[in-house]
Amino acid sequence: MNSIMEAVSKIRIIDGHEHIVTYETRRNENVDFFGLLHYLDSDMITAGMERGALERHHQRSDEEMAELFLNYWHRTSNTTYAKMLQCVAKDLYGLEKWDVKSLLEMNEQVRRKSADPTWYTTVLKERSGIDMTLTLQLPEVHTTNVDFELFRPVMFLDFTYKIRSLKDIEEIEKESKIDVHTFKDYLNAVDAILKRFVDEGMVATKLGHAYWRTLECGKPTLYEAETGFNRIRTSPIDEQAAPEQLRALQDYLIHFIIQRSIAYGMPIQIHTGHHETSPSGNGNVLTNSQVTGLIPLLHEYKEAKFVLLHSGFPYHQEYLSIAKNFPNVYTDLTWVYIISPTAAKQILHQMIEMVPQSKILGFGGDYIYVEGAYSHQKLMRNILSGVLVEKVGEGALSEEEAVQFAEKVLRHNLIDLYKLNV
Numbered sequence: 001m002n003s004i005m006e007a008v009s010k011i012r013i014i015d016g017h018e019h020i021v022t023y024e025t026r027r028n029e030n031v032d033f034f035g036l037l038h039y040l041d042s043d044m045i046t047a048g049m050e051r052g053a054l055e056r057h058h059q060r061s062d063e064e065m066a067e068l069f070l071n072y073w074h075r076t077s078n079t080t081y082a083k084m085l086q087c088v089a090k091d092l093y094g095l096e097k098w099d100v101k102s103l104l105e106m107n108e109q110v111r112r113k114s115a116d117p118t119w120y121t122t123v124l125k126e127r128s129g130i131d132m133t134l135t136l137q138l139p140e141v142h143t144t145n146v147d148f149e150l151f152r153p154v155m156f157l158d159f160t161y162k163i164r165s166l167k168d169i170e171e172i173e174k175e176s177k178i179d180v181h182t183f184k185d186y187l188n189a190v191d192a193i194l195k196r197f198v199d200e201g202m203v204a205t206k207l208g209h210a211y212w213r214t215l216e217c218g219k220p221t222l223y224e225a226e227t228g229f230n231r232i233r234t235s236p237i238d239e240q241a242a243p244e245q246l247r248a249l250q251d252y253l254i255h256f257i258i259q260r261s262i263a264y265g266m267p268i269q270i271h272t273g274h275h276e277t278s279p280s281g282n283g284n285v286l287t288n289s290q291v292t293g294l295i296p297l298l299h300e301y302k303e304a305k306f307v308l309l310h311s312g313f314p315y316h317q318e319y320l321s322i323a324k325n326f327p328n329v330y331t332d333l334t335w336v337y338i339i340s341p342t343a344a345k346q347i348l349h350q351m352i353e354m355v356p357q358s359k360i361l362g363f364g365g366d367y368i369y370v371e372g373a374y375s376h377q378k379l380m381r382n383i384l385s386g387v388l389v390e391k392v393g394e395g396a397l398s399e400e401e402a403v404q405f406a407e408k409v410l411r412h413n414l415i416d417l418y419k420l421n422v
């Protein structure tokens with residue numbers, strides 16, 4: 001093996017972004033093979049499968065599930081999402097053939113692993129070389145309760161600024177245990193929730209609003225935000241405020257959450273670029289997540305640490321230009337390698353040429369299951385070492401510089417930014 005590849009293969013990774021469900025959830029849900037599809041499910045939907053067809057509530061037999069799966073597998077097996085499942089099946093479960101019989105065997109194996117309390121440690125620490133993983137539970141689960149041996153929590157805060165009806169305000173009351181009658185009460189309640197998350201071990205906040213509105217954010221006055229808030233607070237359940245009032249309220253709260261994240265020393269992860277089809281009920285309005293929409297916020301909050309997720313793909317040229325100029329922006333390659341290895345390679349090449357290496361966060365698997373983190377890190381290590389070999393070949397980096405770069409972006413930068421004790 002080439003010496004750069006060997007060095008990269010040995011780096012103990014700090015994984016900057018996953019959505020791995022807690023082991024208890026996995027065991028209770030008795031997750032099987034069809035529960036591991038994750039991203040591939042999206043490609044199958046794009047290839048014509050009915051959304052949710054492979055979910056368990058249809059009461060199909062395992063055999064029927066396997067047949068339905070194979071029907072769409074044949075249509076999608078070329079994509080990197082499919083290759084990732086293939087890698088999991090081969091490396092972690094020894095599956096070579098893709099027929100009903102083999103799938104049923106793997107199904108049983110996955111179920112057994114879902115009941116094995118050592119499986120997470122085996123896959124993450126031993127098979128993937130990942131020392132620590134930043135993980136986000138689903139947006140509707142507001143808990144920092146993770147296994148701190150393996151994980152640190154990052155919290156979705158969308159629920160604090162996606163308020164549209166009385167129900168959403170009641171959710172904040174419940175989480176904060178504060179009665180909310182005025183907008184000031186509401187801000188205090190949101191701050192109390194943030195403070196609680198920090199005390200419980202949160203290492204960063206996450207704003208995922210590009211999935212449900214634009215990243216562009218105005219600068220409404222307190223009065224404008226309060227007007228929208230009061231409209232909702234005084235409405236009967238489920239009656240919504242006017243869109244422009246809601247927009248002012250959301251924009252105000254986005255500013256507030258950034259301000260409070262700064263106060264608590266929390267880096268702010270923001271979704272930019274490509275959307276997953278499954279959770280984006282808004283019909284994949286890609287243009288909502290153009291990274292340039294964030295520029296006014298990047299200008300205003302110089303003391304913030306903005307981690308812009310997913311390299312802004314497919315707006316990665318604008319993204320790189322922004323990262324080159326703003327000291328408060330960190331680039332992040334979460335999810336990018338499996339969206340397109342070719343794009344990831346191109347982005348890495350340009351990142352090395354353009355962005356100070358102290359601001360690059362090289363890996364986040366963005367998977368729900370530990371198996372996905374395994375296959376993704378394997379692909380990432382291949383792509384990263386390939387790019388570094390090319391850079392050394394071009395004479396742009398020495399071999400020593402190339403290895404140091406990899407160590408920084410896969411480990412040291414994340415330890416520094418998220419203040420991790422590992």
Ligand SMILES: [Zn+2]
Nearest residue numbers: 017018019366
């Ligand atoms: Zn994510």
